Amino acid sequence: MKTESTDANTSDQGLITLAHGAGGRVMRQLIESICVEAFNNPALALLEDQARLDMAEIAAHGDRLAFTTDSYVVDPLEFPGGDIGTLAVNGTVNDLAVSGARPLYLSCALILEEGLEISRLRRIMASMSDAAGVAGVSIVTGDTKVVPRGKGDGMFINTSGIGVIPQGVELAASRCQPGDCVIVNGTLGDHGAAILQARGDLALEADLVSDCQPLHGLIARMLAVCPQVHALRDATRGGVAGVVYEFAEASGRAIRLFEDQLPVRPSVRGVCEILGLDALHFANEGKLVAVVPREAADSMVAVMREHPAGRDACIIGEVLDGPAGSVQISTLMGGVRLLDLPIGEQLPRIC
Incomplete structure (x- = not known):
């Protein structure tokens, strides 16, 4: 049964109440009129307690499963370049993609705070649906809980993802070798700077937009031209600095970055200078770090x-x-310095 969105319990003029998480008719109306309608696929439409997936279809893409989960608590819920919904989809897709996997299926668990505007929930579910469509994945199962006012900060989302790794793809931080080149796919710190501006804590007039985007298409093209990529990681919390430290520690090698080659937008650089922060530590939501053999580096960048x-x-x-x-x-002065990792997170609630 499909319930019209004009129902008093799910109208866009309404608010989330504790009844929306109580398991009864009101909760079912919310799920059917917003979540099922937004994500619309046969596996989800059954409204079972689990998604039932075709193993033959999964096996056709490779010989190993990649499985990941992540929770999103970003503040504010909506920001230039995306919202918590696009963040949840793209973040999970990218966590699968950096293993070399083709992302296929996601789950979506919502923790909603009493008092959240249903119109905002509908917008975020629509943007999740759009992001899933762009990434070519299906959101096939989920859960909804409601917590009392003041206990949930609007909305939290947990997403888990399943992908399939093709035969022959082996990516691991431990595979970094001396002489390899470190590559990024674009400018650093865009997401962290955009979130900071969206919070209104600083009187910034810069045009800052999150880089939230899926990366699996780019990664598939990279692996097609250079199957010997050694390591891949998306640079989210902790930024590029966190990723290269993980690579160095896992491989037992050292990594040297070139300050004059770090791509940082002037607007992001300005934010960093004002706050005394480093764009290398800022979160990204559409950036990867790749380690490839030196002889393949130039052709990889071109592709x-x-x-x-x-x-x-x-x-x-x-x-x-x-x-x-x-x-x-x-x-830039011709010297060499060690890059330190901050003890804690520079900007909390960034994703």
Whole structure:
């Protein structure tokens, strides 16, 4: 049974109440009129407690499953370049994609706060649906809970994802080798700076937009031209600095970044200078870090620049033999300094 969205319990003039999470008729109306309508696919429409997926279809794409989960608590819920819904879809798609997997299916669990505007929920579910469509994935199962006013900060989302890794694809941070080049697909820190501006904590007039986007299409093209890519990671919390430290520690190598080659928009650089922060530590939601053999690096960058998600791709560093686990920066002044990781997160509630 499909309930019209003009029902008093789910109209866009209404608010989420505790009844919307109580398991009764009001909850079913909410799920059917907003979630099922937005995500519309046969597996979800059954409204069972689980999605039932065709193993033959899954196996046709590769020989291993990739499975990931993540929770999203971003503040504010909507921001320039996206919202918590697009963030949840693209973040989970990208966590699958950096393993080399083709993303296929997502779950969506909502924790809603009493008092959330149903119109806002409908917008966010619509944007999730749009993001899933762009990424070519289906949201096939989910859950809804409601917490009392003041206990949930509007809305939290948990998404899990399933993808399939093709035969022969082996990506791991431990595979970084001396002489490899470190590549990014575009400008750094866009998401973190956009969220900071959207919070209104600073009187900033810069045009800052999140880079939230799916990366699996770009990654598929990268692997097609260079199957010997050693490592891939999306640079979310902790930024590029966090990723290269993970690479260095897992491989027992050192990584040196070139300060004069780091791609940072002037508006983001200005925010960093005002706050005394480093764009290398800012979160991204549409950026990856790749480690590839030196002989493949230039052709890889050229191929990446042909894809919309990689137009600003460039080489930003190299892998060295040691000291093991260290990250260095060749500075604009011609010196070399160690890159430190912050003890805590520079900007909380960023994703």
